[in-house]
Amino acid sequence: MYVAVKGGEAAILATHELVAEARRGDPAIPEISVAQIREQQALACARVMNEGSLYDSDLAALALKQSQGDVIEAAFLMRAYRTTLPRFGSSVPLDTATMSIRRRVSATYKDLPGGQVLGPTYDYTHRLFDFALMDSENVRVGLDPTISGREARPSTTHPSSGDARIKPEHHAAPLDAHMPRVPDILGAEGLMEAEEAPEGDPRPFDLTRDPVSFPADRDVRLQAMARGDEGFLLGLGYSVQRGFGGSHPFVGEVRVGEVAVELVPEELGFAVDLGDLTLTECQMVNQFQGSKDIAPQFTRGYGLVFGHAERKAMSMSLVDRALKARDFGEAADYPAQQDEFVLYHSDNVEAAGFVEHLKLPHYVDFQGELELIRRIRRERDERLAGEQDSKEPDAMPEAAE
Amino acid sequence: MNDKTPGSTEKTPRQIWMATLARASRSEIETLLGAPPAHEVLKAPETGTVMVEGRAGGAGRRFNLGETTVTRCVVRLSNGRMGFSYALGRDHAKARLAALVDAQLQDEAEGSALHGGIARLAEHQTAARQRASRKAATTKVDFFTLVRGA
Numbered sequence: 001m002y003v004a005v006k007g008g009e010a011a012i013l014a015t016h017e018l019v020a021e022a023r024r025g026d027p028a029i030p031e032i033s034v035a036q037i038r039e040q041q042a043l044a045c046a047r048v049m050n051e052g053s054l055y056d057s058d059l060a061a062l063a064l065k066q067s068q069g070d071v072i073e074a075a076f077l078m079r080a081y082r083t084t085l086p087r088f089g090s091s092v093p094l095d096t097a098t099m100s101i102r103r104r105v106s107a108t109y110k111d112l113p114g115g116q117v118l119g120p121t122y123d124y125t126h127r128l129f130d131f132a133l134m135d136s137e138n139v140r141v142g143l144d145p146t147i148s149g150r151e152a153r154p155s156t157t158h159p160s161s162g163d164a165r166i167k168p169e170h171h172a173a174p175l176d177a178h179m180p181r182v183p184d185i186l187g188a189e190g191l192m193e194a195e196e197a198p199e200g201d202p203r204p205f206d207l208t209r210d211p212v213s214f215p216a217d218r219d220v221r222l223q224a225m226a227r228g229d230e231g232f233l234l235g236l237g238y239s240v241q242r243g244f245g246g247s248h249p250f251v252g253e254v255r256v257g258e259v260a261v262e263l264v265p266e267e268l269g270f271a272v273d274l275g276d277l278t279l280t281e282c283q284m285v286n287q288f289q290g291s292k293d294i295a296p297q298f299t300r301g302y303g304l305v306f307g308h309a310e311r312k313a314m315s316m317s318l319v320d321r322a323l324k325a326r327d328f329g330e331a332a333d334y335p336a337q338q339d340e341f342v343l344y345h346s347d348n349v350e351a352a353g354f355v356e357h358l359k360l361p362h363y364v365d366f367q368g369e370l371e372l373i374r375r376i377r378r379e380r381d382e383r384l385a386g387e388q389d390s391k392e393p394d395a396m397p398e399a400a401e
Numbered sequence: 402m403n404d405k406t407p408g409s410t411e412k413t414p415r416q417i418w419m420a421t422l423a424r425a426s427r428s429e430i431e432t433l434l435g436a437p438p439a440h441e442v443l444k445a446p447e448t449g450t451v452m453v454e455g456r457a458g459g460a461g462r463r464f465n466l467g468e469t470t471v472t473r474c475v476v477r478l479s480n481g482r483m484g485f486s487y488a489l490g491r492d493h494a495k496a497r498l499a500a501l502v503d504a505q506l507q508d509e510a511e512g513s514a515l516h517g518g519i520a521r522l523a524e525h526q527t528a529a530r531q532r533a534s535r536k537a538a539t540t541k542v543d544f545f546t547l548v549r550g551a
Contacts, residue, residue, distance in 0.1 A: 055453065055469035056491070086449040088471055088487075093454040093463050100530055102537045110544050118540035172541070174534035181459050195458030204454060204463045218457055219464035226455075226466050257537075260420070261469065263451050263487060270413070273420035274471055275489035277453065304455045304466055320457075 003364035023068045037061035046307025047071055051348055052078025053208075053227040055277055055306050076349050090203070092262040092271055096255070096281050096304070101175055103256040106182050108285055114179035119256060120308075182253035183283045183300055193289065193299045216339045221323050226305055228346030230312045236336040237318035244334040245322045249301060252283040256308050280305050282313035286321045289328045299328065418506055421523040423488035427495035433518045434502050443483065444475035446493035476500040482508050
């Protein structure tokens with residue numbers, strides 16, 4: 001039992017001042033603005049939006065600024081703020097097939113209808129430091145030391161035509177309006193596990209409103225993973241690949257882009273388009289399952305997250321498939337296949353709260369433990385002394401425990 | 402990419418202009434509206450959340466992805482016409498201005514200056530989407546497979 005303590009107000013006020021000072025760093029260095037974080041640390045903001053389970057890039061940037069870049073602390077701020085807001089309702093389910101694509105790759109098909117679009121990615125960078133970013137502003141191409149150092153050009157200037165690295169966008173035609181989701185291509189051939197809404201298209205379970213029970217259904221699992229810790233899901237996804245869950249998946253598709261989100265307000269009775277959300281979706285294609293009635297098919301793992309967050313979406317889709325073990329009658333021998341383990345430990349705000357509460361004063365509890373261990377030792381000493389007295393005649397019959 | 406307003410299948414003109422207003426900045430709407438007409442605020446700008454739903458696999462069972470901030474506002478012009486605004490984010494001033502534009506657009510004939518203005522705004526948004534799409538298209542890739550041991 002945790003027994004609260006009182007007092008310490010003056011010290012706590014002083015620590016608030018000190019943390020403000022620590023957060024600001026050297027006052028000779030210009031202060032970073034929330035807009036700068038939003039625009040220039042967008043991937044960190046995406047992580048905070050996901051784990052804070054609230055889409056608002058301004059707030060995510062503010063949270064990162066306020067928490068000195070501590071992502072979990074920032075997610076905590078988002079969660080706390082969310083609880084102060086009324087909920088207007090639930091959106092119309094998103095249609096990711098209408099996504100305005102910024103990036104779309106497939107590891108299963110070379111030639112996809114609509115094409116493969118690399119978009120902005122670090123996948124093909126050399127992971128070498130670009131020191132030009134350290135000293136100068138407006139370095140436009142800053143991923144590869146062999147390219148950077150050029151000054152930013154106004155976008156009207158044409159780079160030399162022989163430069164394969166930079167193609168001006170006005171030479172390119174816009175992407176196709178319709179980019180079919182890759183599993184749907186396999187699905188058309190009947191090779192992919194069907195993904196259909198259950199009878200009546202029921203409202204999803206909301207774990208922010210109702211307590212979770214196990215076994216948990218897929219809607220609960222997907223919601224928990226969407227707000228779960230990226231590192232935890234990455235580790236579990238990795239474990240599945242390494243054999244702790246036996247799966248050999250392919251990335252059917254990763255797509256990143258903007259999707260319109262709609263709400264049907266009661267007072268209007270028609271769908272209102274609220275604007276665009278940036279989302280990342282991953283469709284993982286896994287090996288076969290079949291039954292007496294169904295011929296063998298590929299099986300799916302699905303990941304959908306806020307912002308540009310591929311690692312998270314991919315990890316989620318790996319664990320989503322692993323958690324379907326029960327549905328397919330597979331043995332659930334490994335952590336990634338066990339919904340109770342995954343769902344109870346994926347929430348980093350909860351996990352951090354429970355781990356970090358250990359540093360709060362536990363004086364009374366510890367006093368109790370101290371008294372207990374002293375009593376146990378006292379009793380042991382007394383018992384040993386008693387045994388010593390009675391066993392004095394025949395010395396050491398057996399080895400000591 | 403989409404030439405139309407995103408997700409627009411048989412949308413009413415009002416749905417289309419509300420979508421345009423949701424994506425517009427506060428200053429764009431301010432410029433569009435000009436001097437605000439006489440009105441009363443029926444529902445003051447209020448920020449809340451909307452739970453965003455996805456579907457497993459893109460088309461399957463619904464699930465809750467997470468919430469998003471949304472701000473809404475309802476106004477009434479002196480002639481009784483009501484205007485609504487619902488948009489992502491937390492901009493209260495924008496919500497009120499957008500609700501006013503919504504009310505006025507319902508009142509005005511199709512060829513009015515305000516209708517022209519919102520149409521131009523929609524065009525700008527489409528152009529921006531097309532620009533983003535063309536930028537993405539510059540990274541379109543053709544991988545080819547290498548046959549080993551041939």
